[in-house]
Amino acid sequence: MRASRVRTFRYQKPRYINLLMLLRIEGWLLMIEALFMCIPCVVSLFYESESSIPFLIAVGITGGAGALTTFIKPRSKEMGRREAIMLTGLTWVVLSLFGMLPFILYGTHLSVTDAFFETMSGFTTTGATVLHSLAAVPRSILLWRCLIQWFGGLGILLFTLAVVPMLNSSGGLMLFNAEVTGITHDKLRPRVSNTAKGLWGIYGALTAVLVLLLSFSDMDLFNALCYGMSTMSTGGFSTSDSGITEFNSLYVKIVMVIFMFLGGVNLSLLYNAVLGKTMKLFRNTVFKVYVALIIAGYLLISLDVLIQGLAKDASDLTIDPLFQSVSMLSSTGILVPEFKSWGPLSVMVILIMMFMGACAGSTSGGAKIDRFIILFKFLKNEFYKIIHPNAVTTVTMNGKGTAPANINKTLAFLFLYVIVILLGGTLISLSGLPLGDSVFAALQAISNTGLGTEATGISGDYAMVAGYVKWLLAFIMLIGRLEIFTVLLVFTTGFWKR
Amino acid sequence: MKIIIAGAGEVGRHLAKLLSKENQDIILIDQDQKRLDAIDSNYNLMTWGGSAYSFETLKEVNINDTDLFIAVTPYETNNITSCCIAKKLGATRTVARIDNYEFLNQKNVQVLKDLGVDDMIYPENLAAKEIAQSLNHNWARYWGELHDGSLLLIGVKLYGNATILNKRIMELPVTTHDFHIAAIKRDNMTIIPNGNDMVLPDDIVYFITTQPYIQTVRALCGKVKREIKKVLIMGGSSIARRFAFSYHSRFHIKIIDNDMDNCEILATSLPDCEVVFGDARDVEVLRDNTVEQYDAFLALTDSSETNILACMTAKEFGVHKTVADVENLQFVGLAESMNIGTTINKKLLASSRIYKILLDTDASNSRFLSLADADVAEILVHPNAKITKKPVRELKLPADMTLAALIRGDKVRLVDGNTRIAAGDYVVVFSLQGMLEQIEKLFR
Numbered sequence: 020m021r022a023s024r025v026r027t028f029r030y031q032k033p034r035y036i037n038l039l040m041l042l043r044i045e046g047w048l049l050m051i052e053a054l055f056m057c058i059p060c061v062v063s064l065f066y067e068s069e070s071s072i073p074f075l076i077a078v079g080i081t082g083g084a085g086a087l088t089t090f091i092k093p094r095s096k097e098m099g100r101r102e103a104i105m106l107t108g109l110t111w112v113v114l115s116l117f118g119m120l121p122f123i124l125y126g127t128h129l130s131v132t133d134a135f136f137e138t139m140s141g142f143t144t145t146g147a148t149v150l151h152s153l154a155a156v157p158r159s160i161l162l163w164r165c166l167i168q169w170f171g172g173l174g175i176l177l178f179t180l181a182v183v184p185m186l187n188s189s190g191g192l193m194l195f196n197a198e199v200t201g202i203t204h205d206k207l208r209p210r211v212s213n214t215a216k217g218l219w220g221i222y223g224a225l226t227a228v229l230v231l232l233l234s235f236s237d238m239d240l241f242n243a244l245c246y247g248m249s250t251m252s253t254g255g256f257s258t259s260d261s262g263i264t265e266f267n268s269l270y271v272k273i274v275m276v277i278f279m280f281l282g283g284v285n286l287s288l289l290y291n292a293v294l295g296k297t298m299k300l301f302r303n304t305v306f307k308v309y310v311a312l313i314i315a316g317y318l319l320i321s322l323d324v325l326i327q328g329l330a331k332d333a334s335d336l337t338i339d340p341l342f343q344s345v346s347m348l349s350s351t352g353i354l355v356p357e358f359k360s361w362g363p364l365s366v367m368v369i370l371i372m373m374f375m376g377a378c379a380g381s382t383s384g385g386a387k388i389d390r391f392i393i394l395f396k397f398l399k400n401e402f403y404k405i406i407h408p409n410a411v412t413t414v415t416m417n418g419k420g421t422a423p424a425n426i427n428k429t430l431a432f433l434f435l436y437v438i439v440i441l442l443g444g445t446l447i448s449l450s451g452l453p454l455g456d457s458v459f460a461a462l463q464a465i466s467n468t469g470l471g472t473e474a475t476g477i478s479g480d481y482a483m484v485a486g487y488v489k490w491l492l493a494f495i496m497l498i499g500r501l502e503i504f505t506v507l508l509v510f511t512t513g514f515w516k517r
Numbered sequence: 518m519k520i521i522i523a524g525a526g527e528v529g530r531h532l533a534k535l536l537s538k539e540n541q542d543i544i545l546i547d548q549d550q551k552r553l554d555a556i557d558s559n560y561n562l563m564t565w566g567g568s569a570y571s572f573e574t575l576k577e578v579n580i581n582d583t584d585l586f587i588a589v590t591p592y593e594t595n596n597i598t599s600c601c602i603a604k605k606l607g608a609t610r611t612v613a614r615i616d617n618y619e620f621l622n623q624k625n626v627q628v629l630k631d632l633g634v635d636d637m638i639y640p641e642n643l644a645a646k647e648i649a650q651s652l653n654h655n656w657a658r659y660w661g662e663l664h665d666g667s668l669l670l671i672g673v674k675l676y677g678n679a680t681i682l683n684k685r686i687m688e689l690p691v692t693t694h695d696f697h698i699a700a701i702k703r704d705n706m707t708i709i710p711n712g713n714d715m716v717l718p719d720d721i722v723y724f725i726t727t728q729p730y731i732q733t734v735r736a737l738c739g740k741v742k743r744e745i746k747k748v749l750i751m752g753g754s755s756i757a758r759r760f761a762f763s764y765h766s767r768f769h770i771k772i773i774d775n776d777m778d779n780c781e782i783l784a785t786s787l788p789d790c791e792v793v794f795g796d797a798r799d800v801e802v803l804r805d806n807t808v809e810q811y812d813a814f815l816a817l818t819d820s821s822e823t824n825i826l827a828c829m830t831a832k833e834f835g836v837h838k839t840v841a842d843v844e845n846l847q848f849v850g851l852a853e854s855m856n857i858g859t860t861i862n863k864k865l866l867a868s869s870r871i872y873k874i875l876l877d878t879d880a881s882n883s884r885f886l887s888l889a890d891a892d893v894a895e896i897l898v899h900p901n902a903k904i905t906k907k908p909v910r911e912l913k914l915p916a917d918m919t920l921a922a923l924i925r926g927d928k929v930r931l932v933d934g935n936t937r938i939a940a941g942d943y944v945v946v947f948s949l950q951g952m953l954e955q956i957e958k959l960f961r
Contacts, residue, residue: 187540192561209519209542209563419566422550 039093041106045113047183048175049085052114053078055166056121063159069126074159077120084117098190101514107197108506110175111497115139118167126157132486137164139493142171143500144382146255146352146469147492149482153260158241164256165245171500172252172382173222173286174198181215197505201379202389202425202432205287221290222382226251229278236271250275253282253383255352255469272338275353276345283309283349283377304417305378305389309348312375312388316344316368323364329357347372350384352468370459373468384467384499386436393421393429435503439465443495450485460484464492465499518542518875519583521608523569523599524590525552527844528614528640531864532587532871537562544578547590570599572606581607587871589614589638597634604633612636612874614867616755618762638870640863645760647866648840651859652748652768652813655838656740658721658859663895663945667929668922670699670893671734672723674856675716678739687712695733696726697931699921699947700891705850707891709917709947721853723891725921725945727929743837745812749773751797751827752818753783756842756861760815761787768813773797773806797827803834813838817861821845821852828857892948895924896960900940904959910934918948918956 056078063071098106118141119134129137133149140147141164148164150156170178176198180191192211196204207217230247234240245258259265281289284306292300300306320340330336339355346353347369358365376385393414400412413420443465444458452460463470481489498506508514518541522529525547533545533556543562546569547553553564567574569588580586586608588596593615600611615637619625629637654660659672675682681689686698701708702721708714716722724734735742746769750757753774761770761783771791774780784792795802797816808814814831816824821843828839843852843860852860898905904912909920909932920932924943930936938944948956 187561189537189559189561192559196558206557206563209537209544209561210540211561213542422554 036105037093037095037097037099037102039091040096040098041102041109042088043091043093044106044179044183044186045110046085046088046091047185048110048114048179049081049088049117051085051179051182052117052170053082053085055170056081056118056163058166059121059159059163062162063125063157067157067159069157071125073124074121077124080120081117096185098188098193100193103190103193104197104505104508104514107176107194107501108497108509111139111142111171111501114175115142115493118142121160121163126160132489133482136481136489136493138167139496140469141165141167141254141256142175143467143496144168144172144252144254144350144384144469145464145467145496145499146249147463147481147496148256148469149489151260151482153258161245161256161258162241165248165254165258168252168254168256169226169248172254172282173218177215178219180212181219184212187212198501199380200387200502201285202393202428205285205380207287207290217290218286221286221293222251225278225281225289229274232274233271236266236268236274238266238271242266246275247278250278250351251282251382253279253349253351253377253381253467255346257353269334269338272342276338276342279345279349279351279353280313282351283345283381283383285378285380286382287380288378302417304392308388308392309378312372313341313344313348316348316372317341319368320344320361320365323362323368326364327360327362329360343369344372347468348375348383348385349377349381350466350468352463352470354470370462373462373466373470376466384465386433386466389416390429390433392416393426394433397426397430432503435507436465439495439498439503443491446491447484447488450488452484452488460488460492461495464495467496467499518585520544520585520587521546521578521580521583521603523547523586523588523596524614525549525556525564526589526591528864528867529587529589530556531846532589532868533562534560535868536875546574546578570595570602572602575599575603575606583608584610585875586611587614588612589867593617597629597632600635601633604635610635610874612638612871615639616641618642618759636874638867640867641755641759642763643866643870644756644842644861644863645763647861648756648760648815648859649764649767651840652745652838655743655745655813655858656735656738658853659723664924664929667727668924668945669726669728669731670723671726671731672702672721673734673738673740674721675718675738677718679716679718679737680739681716681737682718683715685713685715686710695730695931696724697919697921697933699723699725699893699919702853705854707949709891709919709949711916711919723947725931725947727922727931743812745838747771747811748813748815749806749808749811749831749836750815750817751824752816753779753792754817754819754842756863757815757817758783758786760817761790765789771806771811773802798823800830803830808836809834811836813840815840815842817842819844821848825852825855825857828852829855832856892950892952893921894946894948894956895943896946896957898938898940898942898944899961902940902960904938904944905940908935908937914959915952915955917952918946921945921947 060074060078063074115135115138119138122129122134122137127150137149176194180186180195187210195211207214226247229251230243233243233247242258249256288300288303288306317340320343321336324330324335324340339357342355343358374386375391376387377383379387379389396414403412404410414426440458440461443461447460448454448457520536520541521544522533523546525545533543537543537560545553545556545562545564546567548568550566553566557564565578569590580603586600586603588599590596596613600613604611611634613634616639620629620637621639650660657671658674661670663670698710700723701710726734748768748770750770750772753772757772765787771793772783773793773795775796777794780792780794793806797803808831814828814836816827818824824841824843828841831839838858840859840861841852841857843849843862849860849862922929922931922945923938946956
């Protein structure tokens with residue numbers, strides 16, 4: 020027996036990325052996904068005539084692959100920044116690859132391309148779909164779609180951080196930073212697992228309340244559950260072709276408006292508000308701008324409705340434009356049926372809102388209001404400086420100055436955001452789609468809005484577009500969800516250099 | 518446990534990093550957001566921009582459910598003020614970093630306690646004490662006293678004249694009841710040895726022993742006791758000043774500093790020490806001050822590199838004992854391997870002091886000493902713990918740990934193969950870093 024030794028001080032050669040450790044964590048994640056997959060699997064077992072064996076196989080493959088990889092024993096458990104960034108991107112891809120199995124094997128029997136598009140659209144809470152005639156789709160698949168939205172809404176890794184104690188370390192913290200949206204990341208509690216638990220707690224509680232409220236309407240529990248998860252995660256998958264028209268009651272619309280709105284608010288602010296620090300929420304600059312934007316959107320759309328002479332009853336001027344305004348800004352992407360008849364002003368308002376998105380740290384997509392506030396305040400300062408060249412200015416958020424580094428990050432982000440939209444749009448247009456529709460498709464993908472196809476102008480739905488476009492759109496959705504840098508960094512040479 | 522650290526200076530940052538790895542809830546407060554940013558995105562803790570003596574800030578971080586509040590900003594008065602406020606707002610225990618010796622006076626401690634400062638850390642004083650201890654026991658590299666000195670941890674660098682060299686530990690000619698070899702540092706490695714390991718020349722060996730056997734250990738290591746009288750200090754830093762204040766009666770002290778103003782202050786405040794204006798990096802200056810006639814050379818400037826190099830120069834002059842203040846943690850291992858007698862690090866001293874305070878507040882935390890990459894822990898044995906089932910010899914313990922000593926009641930004894938550990942004992946355990954959790958399972 021030999022005593023083992025540890026080196027204390029010696030220059031260590033930079034090493035390649037600790038892939039074994041990454042695989043091991045992927046294993047844990049896949050097992051969690053398999054657990055989630057069990058829920059619709061049980062639904063299919065009890066309520067559907069089709070043999071559930073393919074569904075069980077999907078669960079088995081996911082869980083089995085996960086269990087196998089957890090047996091990998093990495094030489095070191097070290098997780099640096101590269102590992103964290105790599106892991107974040109990889110997780111979303113790997114979980115989508117396994118998450119698409121039910122779509123391929125069961126019920127809908129989609130092609131790999133379609134299934135991957137559908138799954139990625141779910142995880143990133145985009146809500147764009149290749150499925151038509153949802154009536155023919157089994158309920159278990161509908162539930163699975165909504166479940167992955169809910170799971171991806173707050174963040175897959177964030178969920179893992181809450182439940183896997185191994186990640187309660189600085190490595191886990193880097194995952195948190197790579198996945199949670201926003202320029203800076205608020206911690207609720209000192210330890211990252213507690214922060215994750217807090218965020219998931221408030222998210223879960225809000226969803227539960229929403230499902231309860233929806234079940235009081237003429238929705239059955241299944242639809243209430245699906246719409247609840249779809250709304251809270253600001254995803255936008257529905258359970259029938261007609262969308263919410265089926266439950267076109269004022270009550271449902273009001274409830275959904277409230278919770279879409281909450282889905283767009285920074286969850287850590289909501290957490291603090293629930294704990295009694297309500298004033299913090301109302302004093303928050305981003306929150307105030309968020310509310311103002313919704314009101315502005317509502318007024319403009321109502322104005323358009325008036326101009327077009329479409330106002331027939333009270334709901335045309337009240338709840339419908341409001342619903343649309345909130346749905347767009349929070350990147351949920353559910354359209355009210357009246358939308359089709361509205362004019363170009365409404366379309367333009369909706370485009371801008373899609374581009375902006377809601378507050379950072381929420382489940383919504385888009386470039387986030389926080390960044391626009393910084394950008395506009397920065398521009399204001401630049402104009403001011405032309406007249407007063409020696410003035411020293413600062414961009415304030417919530418009454419505190421922002422570090423110049425954050426302004427640079429914001430500008431770089433917005434620049435990349437526009438580039439991805441334009442480049443993506445160009446590549447999509449190569450498939451023969453009109454340029455306008457192509458750019459629009461790229462925008463709705465990166466902002467994770469996933470507008471229904473009636474808005475994109477693409478005849479039919481995404482099932483019709485070329486295969487490579489679906490892969491491209493899925494990739495853009497991922498870029499949008501992980502806020503560009505995390506994904507694109509992996510493709511730079513500097514990332515792989517020793 | 519929830520710990521708030523005010524002040525993201527060197528000590529504060531080091532503590533925050535260390536404690537966050539210990540599964541504690543850490544909140545680090547500082548007014549300078551820039552200092553916090555780097556830590557915030559890389560460590561599993563929370564940072565908060567704000568003043569540590571602002572009621573608002575303290576309320577925002579929920580001071581009322583805080584178990585330990587540690588104020589380590591550079592300003593003593595701020596630390597005390599913030600501790601007072603924190604205590605009144607509901608913090609369970611407060612610790613302030615101070616730099617005034619008066620505050621440690623037994624009579625004054627109570628006054629501060631009434632104000633709300635439960636504990637004080639004075640890193641410069643800890644460093645001065647550490648230096649004095651290493652001068653008193655100058656044959657040892659490291660001298661640690663546990664349990665009020667009844668148990669000793671002694672690290673010794675061995676040269677060719679030691680009698681325990683090149684033998685397996687189990688074959689040593691002495692009974693190992695007198696001491697226990699707990700760890701060996703060789704080149705850049707730390708070894709927790711078992712009976713088959715050998716002690717080689719140039720190893721640093723850590724012994725655990727009790728008071729009566731100190732001389733046995735010293736003899737085995739081939740060391741002679743040498744009285745230290747004359748001490749030459751390079752750099753009139755705060756540690757140097759503290760050391761001179763406390764020990765000017767015991768040693769003959771000469772301080773060399775390269776700042777005239779500082780020299781004048783030193784000369785007026787320390788009348789019985791010699792103060793020389795000059796740059797001790799210059800060999801001429803050392804020669805002029807007859808460095809070869811000194812028993813000890815303390816390099817205490819603010820620059821770790823300078824201190825390390827100056828100690829090496831002093832060694833070449835034939836100074837028996839050198840002590841270097843090495844504040845860069847990554848240099849500590851290097852300095853130790855370069856034959857510089859003792860290294861002093863304020864951060865490590867302050868953090869082990871805080872550990873002790875933690876230990877008092879939270880019984881579940883058992884670590885109390887970190888030696889580079891080894892941990893020393895004192896763990897309470899719970900009833901029916903795995904470790905009580907058999908004598909130590911038959912336990913099949915993990916390779917990277919050793920049971921050094923146990924405390925039963927008031928009595929301290931060393932552990933050998935035949936010892937049977939009982940519930941209620943405190944066992945002193947040596948292990949490589951990062952094993953503690955695994956080890957604690959054995960004791961539950």
